[in-house]
Amino acid sequence: MRTLSQYVRRTPVMHVTVDGRQLVFKLEQLQLTGSFKLRGAVNKLLALNVPEAVTGVVTASGGNHGIAVAQAAHLLGAHATVFVPVTAPETKTRRIEALGAKLIRHGNTYAEAAAAARDLGLTYIEAYNDPTVIEGQSTVTREIVEDAPEVDSIVVAVGGGGLVAGAALASGGRHIVAVEPENCCAMHHALQAGEPVDSVVNSVAADALGATRAGSLALGILQQHQVSSVLVSDEELLAARDRLWEEFRLAVEPAGAVAFAAVLKGDVPGELPCVILCGANSEWLAR
Structure with a gap:
C-alpha cells in the first residue's frame, strides 16, 4: 500500500535565537513543491x-x-x-x-x-475543507512533535484553515497560534462569529492565504482546541520575510513569513515556540 511518506519530503527543523528568544523554525518551504500543500x-x-x-x-x-x-x-x-x-x-x-x-x-x-x-x-480536490486533506497537513506538526518535542507552542499562517487544523489535531495539546494578515483573515472573522463568514481579501499574501471564507471543518477543529488568533499588517509580514533572508538566508514568500511576523510582534506565548515557514512560491520572495 502506497503511503504519504513515499511522496513528500520530511522537512527539517532549525533552532535559532531571535532578539534573545529561542525559537524553532519548521522549514516547510523546502517541501518538494515549495509549500506544505x-x-x-x-x-x-x-x-x-x-x-x-x-x-x-x-x-x-x-x-x-x-x-x-x-x-x-x-x-x-x-x-x-x-x-x-x-x-x-x-x-x-x-x-x-x-x-x-x-x-x-x-x-x-x-x-x-x-x-x-x-x-x-x-x-x-478541496484546498482545505476536507478531512483527508487536513490529515495530510497534520503531518507537518507530527514531524515537529517528533523532532522537537520540547516545543510548547506552534505558530501557523492561516488561509482557509487546513494547516492550522492539522496542527491542532497533531499538537499533543501544545498551544496553537493562528496568524493572518489584517485584511485577509477569514478564520479570525469565523472564530469571532462562531461560523464561516464572507471576508475581504486584500493583502500581499493573498495569493496563498486568500480564502474568502474559512473552512467549516477547520473552524470546528479550532473551536475544540487551545488557539490564539493573531493579526499582522502587510508591513510587518514583509519585514519578517526580509529578516528571515537577511539573518538566516531563508527565502520565503509573504505567506511564509506571516507566522514569524507574529513572533516579532510579541504576540506568541511559550518558552520555545515553533514557527512554520509554510511556503516559498512567489515573485514576492526576498530579493
Whole structure:
C-alpha cells in the first residue's frame, strides 16, 4: 500500500535565537513543491478510487494548492485541471502547467475560480475543507512533535484553515497560534462569529492565504482546541520575510513569513515556540 511518506519530503527543523528568544523554525518551504500543500494533495489522491484518479481531478487555487495537486497527480499517474483566478502570479501558474496540469484562468477571486471548477464535473480536490486533506497537513506538526518535542507552542499562517487544523489535531495539546494578515483573515472573522463568514481579501499574501471564507471543518477543529488568533499588517509580514533572508538566508514568500511576523510582534506565548515557514512560491520572495 502506497503511503504519504513515499511522496513528500520530511522537512527539517532549525533552532535559532531571535532578539534573545529561542525559537524553532519548521522549514516547510523546502517541501518538494515549495509549500506544505503537497501533503494534503497527495493524501487525498491516495484515498481516491483508481477510476476517479484516471478520469481526472479538478481543483481551484491561488497557486500553492494548484501546484501541489498538479505535482500529486504527476506522481500518482492522474490528470489534473487547475482553475486559478486571473490574479494568480505567473511564478505559480507556470509551475502548474510545467507539471502537466491543464490550467484555466477564471474570475477575480479564489471563490469564483472554485465555483467554476466544481461545475466541471470531475472529482474536486478541496484546498482545505476536507478531512483527508487536513490529515495530510497534520503531518507537518507530527514531524515537529517528533523532532522537537520540547516545543510548547506552534505558530501557523492561516488561509482557509487546513494547516492550522492539522496542527491542532497533531499538537499533543501544545498551544496553537493562528496568524493572518489584517485584511485577509477569514478564520479570525469565523472564530469571532462562531461560523464561516464572507471576508475581504486584500493583502500581499493573498495569493496563498486568500480564502474568502474559512473552512467549516477547520473552524470546528479550532473551536475544540487551545488557539490564539493573531493579526499582522502587510508591513510587518514583509519585514519578517526580509529578516528571515537577511539573518538566516531563508527565502520565503509573504505567506511564509506571516507566522514569524507574529513572533516579532510579541504576540506568541511559550518558552520555545515553533514557527512554520509554510511556503516559498512567489515573485514576492526576498530579493
